[in-house]
Amino acid sequence: MERSSISLSYYPCLSELLTLPVFRGSRLLGCQTGLERVVTGVNLSDTPEYYKWLCAGELMVTTCYSIHDDPAALAQFIPTLAAGGMSGLCVKPGQYLGQVPQTMVNQAEMLGLPLVALPEDVRFSDITKAVSDELLRRQTALLHSTITVNEMLTRTIVEGAGLEEIARMVTDLTGCSVLILDCINDRRALSLTEADAVRFAGLAWDAQSSAIIAGARMYVLEVGGHSFGFLYIYDMEHPIEEQNADILSRVLQTIPLEIARERAVRESGDQLFDDFILHLLSDRITNEARELTRAKSYGMDLAENHLIVRARLTESQGAGNPYAGVFQRTLLANEVHSTLTNLGLSVRRVRSGEEHLLILSSPLDDHGFSALASRFPPLVEQMNRGYDALNITAGCGRPHTGVAGLIQSDQEARVALRASAAKGGGLTCLDDLGLLRLIYASDPDQEVHDYIQETLGRLLSAGPPRSTELMNTLESYFRNFGNLRRMSEELYTHYNTVVYRLKSIQEITGLDLHVPSDRFRLELTLYLYENGWYHQTT
Numbered sequence: 001m002e003r004s005s006i007s008l009s010y011y012p013c014l015s016e017l018l019t020l021p022v023f024r025g026s027r028l029l030g031c032q033t034g035l036e037r038v039v040t041g042v043n044l045s046d047t048p049e050y051y052k053w054l055c056a057g058e059l060m061v062t063t064c065y066s067i068h069d070d071p072a073a074l075a076q077f078i079p080t081l082a083a084g085g086m087s088g089l090c091v092k093p094g095q096y097l098g099q100v101p102q103t104m105v106n107q108a109e110m111l112g113l114p115l116v117a118l119p120e121d122v123r124f125s126d127i128t129k130a131v132s133d134e135l136l137r138r139q140t141a142l143l144h145s146t147i148t149v150n151e152m153l154t155r156t157i158v159e160g161a162g163l164e165e166i167a168r169m170v171t172d173l174t175g176c177s178v179l180i181l182d183c184i185n186d187r188r189a190l191s192l193t194e195a196d197a198v199r200f201a202g203l204a205w206d207a208q209s210s211a212i213i214a215g216a217r218m219y220v221l222e223v224g225g226h227s228f229g230f231l232y233i234y235d236m237e238h239p240i241e242e243q244n245a246d247i248l249s250r251v252l253q254t255i256p257l258e259i260a261r262e263r264a265v266r267e268s269g270d271q272l273f274d275d276f277i278l279h280l281l282s283d284r285i286t287n288e289a290r291e292l293t294r295a296k297s298y299g300m301d302l303a304e305n306h307l308i309v310r311a312r313l314t315e316s317q318g319a320g321n322p323y324a325g326v327f328q329r330t331l332l333a334n335e336v337h338s339t340l341t342n343l344g345l346s347v348r349r350v351r352s353g354e355e356h357l358l359i360l361s362s363p364l365d366d367h368g369f370s371a372l373a374s375r376f377p378p379l380v381e382q383m384n385r386g387y388d389a390l391n392i393t394a395g396c397g398r399p400h401t402g403v404a405g406l407i408q409s410d411q412e413a414r415v416a417l418r419a420s421a422a423k424g425g426g427l428t429c430l431d432d433l434g435l436l437r438l439i440y441a442s443d444p445d446q447e448v449h450d451y452i453q454e455t456l457g458r459l460l461s462a463g464p465p466r467s468t469e470l471m472n473t474l475e476s477y478f479r480n481f482g483n484l485r486r487m488s489e490e491l492y493t494h495y496n497t498v499v500y501r502l503k504s505i506q507e508i509t510g511l512d513l514h515v516p517s518d519r520f521r522l523e524l525t526l527y528l529y530e531n532g533w534y535h536q537t538t
Contacts, residue, residue, distance in 0.1 A: 011038045012134055014059065014088045014114055022130040025119035026090070029100055030108035037087040037114065042131050044124055048073070056085030061118075061127055068096040078107040078115070088114035092122065166258055167191035170251055176235035179212045180221075182259050183229040185266060186333035196234065206338070219248070221256050228256040229330065273298045274350045277359065280403060281410050288403050300348070300361070306406050307369060309358040310413040311394035312421075328387040339379060343371050355417075357410075362399065369399045380427035393420050396429040412437075434521055448533040455525040458508045470508070473501040475530075477513070478523050 015035035018026060028035075040057035043050075048066045060081055067073035081089055089108070093100050100117055108115035118127075163180055167189040170178045177196040180189040190209055192200065200208045216232035231252060276294060285291055295302045313329060333349075336358070340347045346361040362369055376396065384392050395417025397409035412430040419436065420428035430437050438447055459470050472491065480486040488495045502513065511518035528534070 011040050011057070012138065013038050017059070017131060017134065018116070020130050020134065022122065022126050023116075023118075025122070027117045028114065029117050030105045030115040031112055032114075034088065034112045034114040039087045039131065041135075042128050043086070044128065051080050051084070054081065054084035054086060057087055059088050059090060059131070060086050061090045061124055063092050063096050065096050074101065075103065078104055078111060078113060082111040082113045086113065088116060090116045090118050090127070092118040092120060092124075094120045163187055163189040163255075163258060163262070164191070166255055170231070170233070173251065174233055174235070176233045177212055177216075178234070179209055179216065179232040180255060181230045181232075181330050182262070183227065183330045184259050184263050186330050186337075187262075188330070188334055206335070219252055221252060221259070223253065223256045228259045231255060273348070277350045277357070278352060281407060285403055291403050300359075302402055302406065305362045305369060305399035305401060306409060307360045307362075307372070307397055307399040308406070308409040308413045309360065309394055309396045309427075310352075310410070310417045311356045311358065311392065312354060312417070313356065314391045314393075316389050316391055328389045332383060332387055332390065332392075335383070339376075340372075343375070345369070345372070357413075359406075360399075372396075377427045377429065384426060391425050392427070393417065393425045394427040395420050396427060398430055434517070435524060445533070448528055452525050452529050452534045455509060455511070455521060456529060459505065462508070470501055470505055471526075473498065474505055474522065474526060477502065478526065482513070 013036045017023065017039055018028075018035070038057060039059045041055070041059070043053065043055065043058040043060045044062070045053045045060070046062050046065050048070075050060075050062075050066070054060075064074070064077070067077060078089065091097070091100055100115070105115060107113075163182060167178045167180050168191045170180075171191040171193060175193065177192045178190070182188070188209060190205070190212065192208070200211060203211065212232050212234045216234040219231040219233070221228040221231055276298060280291060292302050313332070337347055340358070340360060344362065348359040348361070350357040350359065360369070360372075380392055380394060384390075395413045395415065397412030397416065400406065400409050415436055416428045416430045416433060419433055420426055438444065438451060456471075459474075460467055462470065473487070476487045476490050480490065484495060484498055487493075487498050491498065493501075506512055509522065511522055513519050513522070
């Protein structure tokens with residue numbers, strides 16, 4: 001594919017013009033720093049009223065014939081040109097000035113106007129022609145570039161290039177690193193220049209993206225009033241010329257075409273999968289074997305462990321940037337997917353009304369879910385702080401197998417989501433819900449046994465006589481409503497010994513008897529234990 005660049009400026013700068021053969025023998029007398037000024041044309045006005053015909057961006061070429069014998073006019077010449085926005089002054093001094101006055105040189109240096117002394121044999125008509133030819137050459141090059149870009153974009157549409165290929169194409173066109181955020185399909189495509197690839201070599205992919213976003217110029221990918229995403233072009237030293245806006249606009253129109261095409265492709269397959277999952281979770285299943293076969297046709301093995309997370313995303317009120325919510329949704333989706341994939345989990349997403357369902361899968365002999373409970377809730381809390389335009393509320397079920405297991409995990413996620421919403425957001429896992437998990441358990445016997453084990457297991461495992469002493473002390477505590485004197489009398493034990501035992505119970509269980517929820521959990525668990533639930537499943 002032919003490569004083109006939109007970094008070519010429509011107009012040359014003065015330093016580029018001075019390299020043309022017509023300026024051979026010229027000498028720069030003042031203001032080296034102004035050589036990067038853009039030259040839009042040549043001004044040959046050589047009359048006392050030259051100031052009437054000044055046009056910003058032009059290069060003044062003169063012999064100073066009309067003012068060479070007027071000291072006051074000469075003193076005002078360079079200040080007048082600088083005030084008029086001229087790009088520079090080229091003087092052929094020999095015939096009238098003899099040499100350029102040092103006063104003019106000093107003024108040029110002070111006002112930042114390049115001052116060039118021309119050789120005596122140069123003809124002004126040659127300068128005019130050389131500059132005009134250079135302008136025409138650049139116009140032709142840019143026209144060719146535009147045609148090439150159109151061909152590339154057309155080929156992109158026809159041949160079905162993906163987002164990554166388009167990002168590389170934009171890098172080729174701009175000479176800049178590029179990040180494309182697809183907010184419709186939750187995708188990112190990053191293309192780095194060779195220099196930036198070296199600069200960001202030590203950073204992870206997410207960190208590279210963040211660095212690009214922080215230092216780039218952002219363009220909204222918007223068509224028909226609908227936002228498709230964002231294009232970030234990273235080059236702080238050489239921002240894209242305004243003259244290339246036409247080419248850039250073509251790029252900005254092409255990317256949404258690819259995004260819309262990807263959405264159409266996904267919808268044709270995703271909608272069927274979404275409908276299938278929602279059918280499993282809401283309809284009465286009469287033939288499980290058939291549903292297992294259908295699941296495999298969608299690349300889903302229900303014999304594996306599956307866990308469901310239900311989440312709601314709401315935009316924060318008063319967000320300053322109208323695109324902040326859309327932008328952060330894409331970054332959030334990518335970060336969540338990346339985090340869960342790094343835990344060894346397969347991730348599928350389904351939309352159910354205003355809620356998003358994440359279906360996480362892991363082989364039975366894999367430990368992908370083991371780190372989820374400890375790492376995912378803090379991550380969501382961190383996201384709620386970092387994505388300030390969004391509020392995240394989520395509930396997480398447990399991993400189960402089969403159709404019934406998937407349904408059970410969804411029921412658990414719904415319960416956890418309701419609890420999370422009551423707390424004001426964040427992520428709540430079913431295991432964090434205490435008594436509620438017993439109510440919604442698919443296997444109450446096992447759930448109660450696990451609950452007792454989690455709460456009193458370390459007390460029970462202490463072994464007699466210590467375990468007996470501590471359990472008797474806990475029973476007495478609830479029987480006597482925490483009255484230490486009555487407990488001491490009932491247990492025939494010294495007051496300080498009772499205090500010591502209660503302290504040991506709290507240290508071993510990690511629960512505080514002075515906290516109502518902890519106290520309730522201990523009393524409930526003790527009741528279940530005394531009524532035989534623990535021993536029934538042991």
